[in-house]
Amino acid sequence: MSPDTAANSYRTGPDERGHFGLYGGRYVAETLMPLIREVGAAYEEAKNDPAFHEEMGRFHKHYTGRPSPLYFAERLTEHLGGAKIYFKRDELNHTGSHKINNCLGQILLARRMGKTRIIAETGAGQHGVAAATVCARFDLPCTVYMGSVDIDRQAPNVFRMRLLGAEVTAVESGSRTLKDALNEALRDWVANVHDTFYIIGTAAGPAPYPEMVRDFQCIIGDEVRTQIAEAEGRLPDTVVACIGGGSNAIGLFHPFLDDPEVRIVGVEAAGHGLESGAHAASLTGGSPGVLHGNRTYLLQNDDGQIADAHSISAGLDYPGIGPEHAWLKDAGRAEYVSATDAEALEAFQLCARLEGIIPALEPAHALAWVIRTAPDLPRDHILVMNMCGRGDKDVFSVGEALGIDL
Amino acid sequence: MSRIAARFSALQEAGRAAFIPFVSGGDPDFDTSLAILRRLADAGADLIEIGVSFTDPMADGPTVQAGGARALAAGMNMNRILDLVRAFRAEDDEMPIVLMGYFNPIYRYGAERFAVDAKAAGVDGLITVDLPPEEEEELRGPAERAGLDLVRLVAPTTDEDRLPLVLQRASGFVYYVSIAGITGTRSPTMVDVEFAVARLRRFTDLPVAVGFGINTAEQAGAVAGVADGAVVGSVIVREIGAGGPDMLERVSALAGALAGGVAGART
Numbered sequence: 001m002s003p004d005t006a007a008n009s010y011r012t013g014p015d016e017r018g019h020f021g022l023y024g025g026r027y028v029a030e031t032l033m034p035l036i037r038e039v040g041a042a043y044e045e046a047k048n049d050p051a052f053h054e055e056m057g058r059f060h061k062h063y064t065g066r067p068s069p070l071y072f073a074e075r076l077t078e079h080l081g082g083a084k085i086y087f088k089r090d091e092l093n094h095t096g097s098h099k100i101n102n103c104l105g106q107i108l109l110a111r112r113m114g115k116t117r118i119i120a121e122t123g124a125g126q127h128g129v130a131a132a133t134v135c136a137r138f139d140l141p142c143t144v145y146m147g148s149v150d151i152d153r154q155a156p157n158v159f160r161m162r163l164l165g166a167e168v169t170a171v172e173s174g175s176r177t178l179k180d181a182l183n184e185a186l187r188d189w190v191a192n193v194h195d196t197f198y199i200i201g202t203a204a205g206p207a208p209y210p211e212m213v214r215d216f217q218c219i220i221g222d223e224v225r226t227q228i229a230e231a232e233g234r235l236p237d238t239v240v241a242c243i244g245g246g247s248n249a250i251g252l253f254h255p256f257l258d259d260p261e262v263r264i265v266g267v268e269a270a271g272h273g274l275e276s277g278a279h280a281a282s283l284t285g286g287s288p289g290v291l292h293g294n295r296t297y298l299l300q301n302d303d304g305q306i307a308d309a310h311s312i313s314a315g316l317d318y319p320g321i322g323p324e325h326a327w328l329k330d331a332g333r334a335e336y337v338s339a340t341d342a343e344a345l346e347a348f349q350l351c352a353r354l355e356g357i358i359p360a361l362e363p364a365h366a367l368a369w370v371i372r373t374a375p376d377l378p379r380d381h382i383l384v385m386n387m388c389g390r391g392d393k394d395v396f397s398v399g400e401a402l403g404i405d406l
Numbered sequence: 407m408s409r410i411a412a413r414f415s416a417l418q419e420a421g422r423a424a425f426i427p428f429v430s431g432g433d434p435d436f437d438t439s440l441a442i443l444r445r446l447a448d449a450g451a452d453l454i455e456i457g458v459s460f461t462d463p464m465a466d467g468p469t470v471q472a473g474g475a476r477a478l479a480a481g482m483n484m485n486r487i488l489d490l491v492r493a494f495r496a497e498d499d500e501m502p503i504v505l506m507g508y509f510n511p512i513y514r515y516g517a518e519r520f521a522v523d524a525k526a527a528g529v530d531g532l533i534t535v536d537l538p539p540e541e542e543e544e545l546r547g548p549a550e551r552a553g554l555d556l557v558r559l560v561a562p563t564t565d566e567d568r569l570p571l572v573l574q575r576a577s578g579f580v581y582y583v584s585i586a587g588i589t590g591t592r593s594p595t596m597v598d599v600e601f602a603v604a605r606l607r608r609f610t611d612l613p614v615a616v617g618f619g620i621n622t623a624e625q626a627g628a629v630a631g632v633a634d635g636a637v638v639g640s641v642i643v644r645e646i647g648a649g650g651p652d653m654l655e656r657v658s659a660l661a662g663a664l665a666g667g668v669a670g671a672r673t
Binding site for chain 1: 459460461462463464465467468471478483484508509510511512513514515535536537538540541558559560561562563564565568572583585586587588591592
């Protein structure tokens, strides 16, 4: 799918079968197919129901705290001496990241469908916390699958989920990280299709999830459009976001896809460096394949076996990527670059000192690219970065990486 | 006539169902796995499903996952799976062999080249768990050209509106997944299986095999009483995983008992 020539738009995907060009689709076992189609139909109906949007809007405003501010990062801008840098402050949302945008939408859909049990997977724990939060709010039992490696490095979020009443189930299969948590959640879903709704945390998985999660996250980019018009009277020159599965990024990017003057940049986690092999950069260091219900770029070997991803950020530590990003990469509409663990750590500390904002390690990757790039851009270049999560959860792993005993 | 069709046709004449064991190809290693395949044939297998390992087998329970992981650790890949089939074929030209796995290893190999190479190695059919009819196009053409059967999965969740789509252009046999769940966990109730198989027969003339959750000779026999085949995987894979110097003997004995359960069902 090149941009739809009739509509001359990058925003019309996916097609009716859930494909973004070569990517996306519904690669799942037959047991799940009828259910996935049911989710798709229910979402189509909800999408066109003003009452659904009205309810979501109410919770966005009074529960999540939207709109999140668009903040001019003045000291960082001065320090770098180039582009004018704005942060979209999605780390100020209830639960501390953009994940709540999606969880709110999905749980309202689950309720419409009459589902009585929620499952979710989580890597860094941000999505798990957001899912556990909405489950508490709407009084639905919640099981969160989390790789045991991630449980060890994200202890505060595990405790948060338990406080919120969720059951956190450790996943011991495979690499014991996010991809294995996804496998386990899918296995749970197959066995409990009659009453269970699966809240997938990113814009990946079988259709309709990539489209649905994107739609729920587009509130980020939609708000930025309004806010930057108020602040600057024009569109930004560059929008940038970090990419693990890619939900915060697609939420920021999608409303700007048809504005060719806006440069769109996604920053993947390069771990120890792309050449080291220990990274999580599926787009810049992977190849097309089929995993978790969709075709997309994957880290894999020549035999099609999925490789373990590596990143200091548990939230980016995933060997795949949302299929719409795969399509946007091939179409050339968005650029995909990467930042290493070390660069993200530098950015993390710089942001804390200059702006009084401790970013999550995930957006610290986007920030690393900003730090690398902004000095060479003119002062009237407007750059908007999505600060998609706050870093409280990461202080222990950052302390460890810096050799500081907390 | 394909080996699969020939085998089911012969079984139908004999008035009995097929015993279909599943093992992960190359579990615990290539040579032992080849010996296991031969043992299964000697013990009364009517068709063998060879699992192609994948790092992320989302429809499989812990037992089959572990078998796949052992095979990968022993250096198995798609080329070695085809070597395994070729080696088995060298001594047995009649046993139908179906490869069961996930799409990504086939996609990476290249669907067209894979179909040709698999056929040449002696493979008769493919079960690709995560390739529903909606996504199957790119494998269907190559498989049909090469003369490989594409075996369809039908689940308890597949309703009658969907069945015609699922069964359209199905070939070889139809695999009824007897529980909504993953391999090697719960067992189905026979009433449900009987009802589901009867429903399927209204939509297809192909043989119907039933799998997922069949753990004992009694269960295999009960399934064989209503279906054209009983697929048994996890209990065999578990026996392989338990290892030990008498593992081959134990696998033979288990397969023999399961085959006996199936053979005794309709005589």
